[in-house]
């Protein structure tokens with residue numbers, strides 16, 4: 001595999017970090033230019049261990065996972081790897097230092113001989129906009145013509161927009177991704193079910209859409225009869241408005257995923273509770289979650305904060321989820337029974353740990 005890949009027009013993409021949000025774009029863009037995309041496999045325990053072995057212990061889990069994916073691409077013989085440097089997405093709005101320095105980190109810790117494709121997006125210091133990012137992504141293939149790049153980017157946007165439209169309509173991440181890559185769009189899940197409990201999940205995509213990192217949190221909540229809402233169902237306008245509900249100004253590029261989303265769902269009475277998931281050692285999230293915790297008390301919204309790292313045990317994780325969801329069922333039952341013994345047809349289940357989960 002190694003020798004045939006060295007001359008081909010291909011690019012390796014590690015399945016981590018911005019992959020969870022941007023992959024449909026890059027897939028459409030590179031394909032339109034005749035560049036084959038080679039994606040690393042799904043994250044496993046070994047991926048995490050390989051990444052963790054190369055970085056300092058304090059590094060957050062998603063970065064360890066990303067490093068593990070780069071290592072696994074190299075093991076497959078992929079010698080041209082795409083690691084964009086996403087510095088700043090708008091004037092004075094920055095990504096965290098680990099995201100900004102991702103290509104430098106990879107270059108310094110992986111001593112193998114390979115080509116690192118590291119285009120930059122930096123709308124603050126360097127005025128490198130989106131077109132510069134695209135240009136830098138394909139320069140190594142000798143593609144420099146603006147019109148060709150623009151046309152290819154349209155293909156990328158098509159898939160990206162379809163993907164996000166599906167997510168906004170509540171289609172699961174896996175189905176939205178699968179359909180977007182096939183050039184399809186679906187707006188309703190087959191067999192969509194009604195759920196008695198609604199929970200807002202406040203987290204970055206790379207923390208919760210990676211089944212290994214999040215221990216399949218979406219599937220677990222679904223089995224408990226919980227409908228999960230996340231930042232993916234919201235427009236940027238809704239998240240910006242959510243941010244101001246928390247009296248928060250935007251500084252971090254991914255602030256809309258956390259405080260913006262939390263601010264929106266805290267005000268939504270259909271949301272029974274909120275769960276935050278963040279990685280151990282994440283500086284920006286620890287500040288944002290502190291704010292969310294204080295505001296959740298003001299809004300009287302039940303909140304569960306989960307922190308993950310490579311040592312998080314599944315049993316303890318599930319126990320905390322079960323206890324939280326059980327509490328939401330009980331709370332809902334009390335609210336329902338207080339609505340005057342009512343005409344309500346809804347009868348909440350309780351003790352889900354004994355019933356739904358069996």
Ligand code: SF4
Pocket residue numbers: 060061062063096097098099204279281282283284285
């Ligand atoms: S924002 Fe937090 S979790 Fe994300 S890369 Fe930075 S430190 Fe890691």
